[in-house]
Amino acid sequence: MFTCDERSRGVREALKEYPEIQTVEASFVGFYEVKQIAERLLFENPDLKGMWVVWDTPAFEAMKGIRGMNPSLVVSTIDLSYDTAKEILHGNLLIGTGTQHPYHQGVAEALMTGVALSGKTPPPFIVIPGELVTRENMREVWQNVFLQPIPEKMLSEAP
Numbered sequence: 001m002f003t004c005d006e007r008s009r010g011v012r013e014a015l016k017e018y019p020e021i022q023t024v025e026a027s028f029v030g031f032y033e034v035k036q037i038a039e040r041l042l043f044e045n046p047d048l049k050g051m052w053v054v055w056d057t058p059a060f061e062a063m064k065g066i067r068g069m070n071p072s073l074v075v076s077t078i079d080l081s082y083d084t085a086k087e088i089l090h091g092n093l094l095i096g097t098g099t100q101h102p103y104h105q106g107v108a109e110a111l112m113t114g115v116a117l118s119g120k121t122p123p124p125f126i127v128i129p130g131e132l133v134t135r136e137n138m139r140e141v142w143q144n145v146f147l148q149p150i151p152e153k154m155l156s157e158a159p
Contacts, residue, residue, distance in 0.1 A: 004054045007054055021119035024045055024048070031057060031058055031061050033060065034058045034062050034065075035061045035064045037062070038061075038063075038065040039065040039068075042066065042073070043069075044112055046070075047074060048070070049073060050073060050076070051066065051074075051075050052075070052076050053076075054064065055077060056077050056079040056080075056083070056097065060083065063075055063093050065143050069095065071093070073093065074094075074095045075094050075095065076096050076098070077094070077097050077098075078098045078130070079097060079098075079100070080099035080133050081126070082154065085133075085138055085142060086096055086154050086157055088133065088135055088138060089135055089154065089155065095134070096135075097140060098130045098131065098132060098133065099131050099133050100128070100130055101128045101130075101144070102145075103145070103146075103147060104128045105127075108126050108128060109126060112126060131144065154158055
């Protein structure tokens with residue numbers, strides 16, 4: 001998928017700025033194999049300190065394996081969902097995520113449709129910048145992304 005490939009490329013580029021960080025990579029085809037891949041990575045790299053997973057659904061699968069092997073390892077991913085937010089707020093593994101702004105992306109695309117219908121040529125690709133999500137800024141980012149306050153129930157639920 002284009003967006004996942006771009007995310008991975010961006011992580012590789014960003015990590016080049018930190019040559020002291022040693023990395024290992026693995027890829028997956030289906031969710032059914034992510035837990036086992038995470039366990040294999042931890043077995044082969046017992047000093048692993050963190051893991052980045054390309055989006056939230058496989059990140060949760062990876063965390064299933066990590067919890068049993070190295071619960072002090074930290075995980076990061078992309079995408080903000082109810083479960084991701086709850087894990088960041090109350091969990092120990094997922095320390096943060098990046099989020100897209102799907103509503104704002106939709107507005108931008110609708111505006112570009114108007115541009116095209118007016119006879120002008122819209123840009124070939126439109127991107128709304130993502131946003132870092134941590135325990136500390138969760139309420140603000142949730143409001144920015146979903147255009148409503150964070151559910152109070154989430155604030156008290158354990159993951």
